[in-house]
Amino acid sequence: MAIVVGKIEPLKKLKSVLNDNGIxxxxxxxxxxxxxxxxxxxxxxxxxxxxxTLNQEIKELDEKIKRL
Structure with missing residues (x-):
């Protein structure tokens, strides 16, 4: 969880913390x-x-196998 202190650029701080955590x-x-x-x-x-998503990937892999 991010704790933003003060009123200066809280969105930038929040975005920075989220980006640091891969979000x-x-x-x-x-x-x-x-x-x-x-x-x-x-x-x-x-x-x-x-x-x-998995069903789509399985279908694509099945098609590739048939082509090989």
């Missing part, structure tokens, strides 16, 4: 707030998205 998704405080509001629904979407 480059947020470009504004609004995007961060939206994420916080939608966290639970996004968390539930991860397995669905992962399954779709």
């Amino acid at each position: 480059t998704r947020f470009n504004s405080i609004g995007e961060t707030n939206d994420f916080l509001k939608n966290y639970e629904s996004e968390k539930e979407e991860i397995p669905k998205i992962t399954k779709i």
